[in-house]
Amino acid sequence: ACRTVMGTEVFEAWGWRVPFLLSILLLAISVYIRMQLNESPVFMKMKAEGKASKAPLTESFARWDNLKVVIMSLLGGTAGQAVVWYTGQFYALFFLLQMLKIEPQTANLLIAGSLLIGTPFFIFFGSLSDRIGRKKIIMAGCIIAALTYFPIFKALTEYGNPDVFVAQEQNPVVVVADPGQCAFQFDPVGKAKFTSSCDIAKSLLAKRAIPYTNQAAEPGSVAQIRIGERVLPSFEGSSMAAADFKVQSEAFTATLSGALKEAGYPEKADPAKIHYPMVLLLLTLLVIYVTMVYGPIAAWLVELFPARIRYTSMSLPYHIGNGWFGGFLPTVAFAMVAATGDIYYGLWYPIVIAVMTAVLGILFLPETKDRDINHT
Incomplete structure (x- = not known):
């Protein structure tokens, strides 16, 4: 209801907080109900x-x-x-x-x-x-x-x-990377930084929900993403300053998005x-x-x-x-x-x-x- 009334742009900017604030009303109701309840007969008898x-x-x-x-x-x-x-x-x-x-x-x-x-x-x-x-x-x-x-x-x-099936069949995606550079990207609190060329490539593909297979590369080599016949080199961000990493990441994301679109992978259903x-x-x-x-x-x-x-x-x-x-x-x-x-x-x-x-x-x-x- 909030998303419909506010519109998607406003809702995603700050409106998503409104349902959380409205839950105060539910809290008040639940506290009231709880205060009207007695302990269970089993507990009262035991006490x-x-x-x-x-x-x-x-x-x-x-x-x-x-x-x-x-x-x-x-x-x-x-x-x-x-x-x-x-x-x-x-x-x-x-x-x-x-x-x-x-x-x-x-x-x-x-x-x-x-x-x-x-x-x-x-x-x-x-x-x-x-x-x-x-x-x-x-x-x-x-x-x-x-x-x-x-x-x-x-x-x-x-x-x-269904477009994902068609694109995968026509232009399969492969990540070619040194397995030693690829981390298990478990980040429960959103604070971890994955900056190797392999992690950057896999993270972007996973966030776009692009199915891919893995192929081992030479140790120390920069990871590549192959989309059909096209090859996109990733970049090594481990030693980059935060500002430079952001610029490079945005540029690589844009390039990858364009290549995926050309290959038939939908940005949205x-x-x-x-x-x-x-x-x-x-x-x-x-x-x-x-x-x-x-x-x-x-x-x-x-x-x-x-x-x-x-x-x-x-x-x-x-x-x-x-x-x-x-x-x-x-x-x-x-x-x-x-x-x-x-x-x-x-x-x-x-x-x-x-x-x-x-x-x-x-x-x-x-x-x-x-x-x-x-x-x-």
Whole structure:
């Protein structure tokens, strides 16, 4: 709504802050709701009987019988839930914007539409977990997601920006560089500087979402980008002053953009060629995976731990799982794409984590749907 009212230029300059400021209203509402709630009957009864833990941190993390459940619920539960969640909502949007170059307003509306359609499934899978179990649904969500991410994201490319396929077939891109100059471009806080000729070339191609292959060059040589028959030498920026690097980088970016355009690589997805119903369907499918792993997770975590240390014990796997395993997904995936030139290679991160969670969860975590949550 803000982008539509303000216009894209104003929104991207400063208007994107407005939704964050408006969230103050949501905060006020959530604080009000929280103040009207009582503690759970389980906690109140435990407190009245004097059974509350006097050292919840010690009981949660310093005793192996509980610590192993904490570790397993992280690696065999919330880690997989987190990457499936972040892939379905956040990485999907990142992929539409950065890889397929779909116009931001369109991408956001497509994601919003998929969330609108998929949200009722949170209730469905939460309710289903009360009947058939939490573990079955979460593990199934992780496994199905891991098996289908590659075909789904390749289909998103086919229906969202088909020109990329045509250009890649007619004018393939190759980065010829000394492997020793090529860094793994993991930059979670946006402060790292990648200034070797290889890193400059790969970073620009990755940001433009241009698929490419790698070819080793002589040690110490300056990297090159080959687009079909055309060869563009990169430049070595490691010893350049910041101002000189900026000028050279802008010039090289302009040259590369011109060469890619001549080779048929689109700067943006053509709105007339986007198959909107199919893209929306694929995005909705990704959201349904999210609902499978997220709908039952709160009940499962609550039931895994005794009441006296429940809040402390479940907080660590939930927040580490979502904040670290999920939160780093876009950054890690971009670095993997930049390293390989394969716009789908970043999907290996959520796939590996989801498979790990499925294996550990199936082998080492119990089903809890019939467990009495009053136990202390």
